[in-house]
Amino acid sequence: MDGKAFSTLNRATMVDNLENEDFDVLVIGGGITGCGIALEAVSRGLKVGLIERNDFASGTSSRSGKLIHGGLKYLQKLDFPVVKETGRERDIVYNNARHLVYPIKMNFPIIKKEYYNLLTLKAGLTLYDRLAGVKKEERHSLYSKKKTLQNEPLFNKKVIQGSGEYVEYRTDDSRLTMEIAKTAFEKGAAVLNYAEMTDFLQDAHNRVKGVVVKDNIDGKTFTINATHIVNAAGPWVDVVRKKDRPVEGKYMVLAKGIHLVFDHQSVPVKSSIYFQHKGRMIAVIPVGNRTYVGSTESIYKEDMEDIHVKRTEVDYLVGCLNDMFPSLHLNVSHVISSWAGIRPLIGEDGKSPSELSRHDEIFESDTGLITIAGGKLTGYRKMAERVLQHIDKKEQRKPLPAQTEHVKLSGGKFESANAITAFVDQLHGHYHDLNLTEDEVHAYVFRYGANTEKLLQQMSDYDSEYPKKEQRNIVAEVRYTIENEMVATLADFYDRRTSYLLFDPDKVKQTLDQVTTEMADILHWDTAKIEEEKRTMHYLIKKSLTFK
Known part of the structure; x- marks a missing residue:
């Protein structure tokens, strides 16, 4: 195993790096916000560490609507700066991760007694195209009731009055987060999942200078030292803040x-x-x-x-x-x-639920702990930029703009949609002995991008061991994600790396025994650990269809 790989098999080395380096910035939280901050910081040449108590994207960042919104809905609230920023950011996220972010036509029906009519939708979409910098070929279209029902015959004919069509971008949120984490690692950041911050270390002036960490894989405890500590724990930011100071003022x-x-x-x-x-x-x-x-x-x-x-x-x-x-x-x-x-x-004391802010905000405690909360998937780079500018000001440096506008994410090294198509064709031809259909290769490329060839090489290595293609494919994918994407549990694999749990639960049931055997062999699980992992997966499968 390559000692520089983003692999669970390299955990001991990763823990050692975190324990023995003095970091400029330590990020608590491995969702898209935390991973984005780590990537921005390391892109500026800083020494960066990131810890996540569970798996990357195991919270909000794997449970979104999986859309890179351009900010259309903010027009209703006349929040023009947000529309402008998210529209621009959407384009950057797309360019840097074309294998995970792709344009889709979005049909917006005009419905009786709802907010939009033909005039307001036309005005809104026109303003949106301009503010968000929408490319000419992706600008909106408007359709009559007749054409709308031709485009979508399933619509309720009694309420439809027409429609608009514009472009949104769909993504795999958990994989986008993971690729950001992996890119930060490849640039030199020390990044570790299943590493839980349990306490803060303070200097003689009661300023935070580090954290105590529990390794949730082997149970050992270690410490990390850092000049600046950023709490980016998403819904759990107040849990982290309480370990520093009582939460006052704004809260989650x-x-x-x-x-x-x-x-x-x-x-x-x-x-x-x-x-x-x-x-x-x-x-x-x-x-x-x-x-x-x-x-x-x-x-x-x-x-x-x-x-x-x-x-x-x-x-x-x-x-x-x-x-x-x-x-x-x-x-x-x-x-x-x-x-x-x-x-x-x-939220803030004295304010009603209708006044809850959906914007990201940064606040700092008197010990120096920096917390960022709120925000949206689309704006992760801008949130990172604002955190690093906050640190620049603390260090009395000139605040720099984001340094990641042109940083291609791991697997995302494609300059156009045509380049991805050519790559699929190339892999399909080169690995024809694997008997994969072009659709299967396409699906892998739109999951692993430019890294897909490593997976297909793994399938080739397993080819003689498994008479059934489906068995070979799944065990190769398990090994690939352990050795290259920090998979440490069955849920990491089935949920956040492949989304089989969400979109193909039957596949999970059919392959669970085989995947468990392969993972147990690679990670040296004992019988108790095997049973615990399988119980967890059975629970997650049941939970996805059990509605309380």
Whole structure:
């Protein structure tokens, strides 16, 4: 094993690096915000460490709507700066990770008694195109009722008045986060999952100077020293803050969202759809042979470690779908999987829930702990820029703009969509002995990007051991993700690296024994660990279809 690989097999070396370096910046939290900060900081030449108590993207960053929004919905609130910033950022994220971020046509129907009519939608989309810097070929179109129903025959004819079409960008949020973490590592950052901050270290002046960390893989404890410590723990930022000082002033209010997954045959929409239902926005997104739908939003005050989809939430979303697509006659039995997540909104004493901030904010305690909270998936680079500018000011340096605008993420080294197509064709031809279809190669490339060849080489190594192609493919993918993507548990693999848990639960059930055997062999699990891992996966499979 290459000692420089982003591999679980190199954990001992990674822990040693974290323990024995003095870092300029230490980031607590391995979601997209924390990983983005680590990448920005290391791109500036700083010594950077990042720790995550679970797996990368194991919180909010794997439970979003999986869209890189351009900020259209902020027009309703006249929040023009956010529309402008997110539109520009969307383009940068796309250019730096073309294998994970791709444009989709979004159908926006005009519905009786909802906020938008033909004039307001035209004005909104025109302003959006200008503010967000939308490319000429991606600017909006407007359609009559007749054309709208031709484009999407499933729409409720009684309420549809027309539609607009514009471009959004879809992504795999957990893989995007992981590739950012991996890119930071490749640039020299010390990055580790399953490393939990348990306490702060302080100097003689009561300034934070480091942290105590528990390795949640082997249970050992170690310390990390750093000049600046950034708390980017997402919904858990207040948990971290309380280890430093009592939380005063602004605090986190958690908003829960859910998504449901259907077979595409059950919800056979022709394109992605974003529609209003009694003022609330609902997205319907087809992905291959699946369609996912979301999201709800409600204040959440329950267990942050085990978030469940409730039956009332399912009934609500299914009801929205039946109102919009009455011919489908959907019910809860059509749901094949689901996910729930929480995002932190920023509250303040004396303010009502309607005044909760969805913007990112930075605040610093009197011990020097820097906390960033709020924000959106699309804006992760700008959040990182603001954190590093905050540190620049503390160091009395001239604040620099973001240094990552042209940093291609690991696997994302493609200059155009045509380059990805050519790469798929090249791999399909070169590895024809593996009997993979072009669609299968395409799916791997849109997961692993330019790194896919390493996976196919692994399949070649396993080819003689497995008579069935499906078995060979899955064990090769397991090994690849352990050795190159820090996979340490079955959930890391099935949920956050491949999304099989979310979009292909039957595959999880069919391959679980084989994947467990392979992972146990590579990671030297004992019988107790094997049983614990399998219990966890059985629970997660059941949870995705058990609605309280």
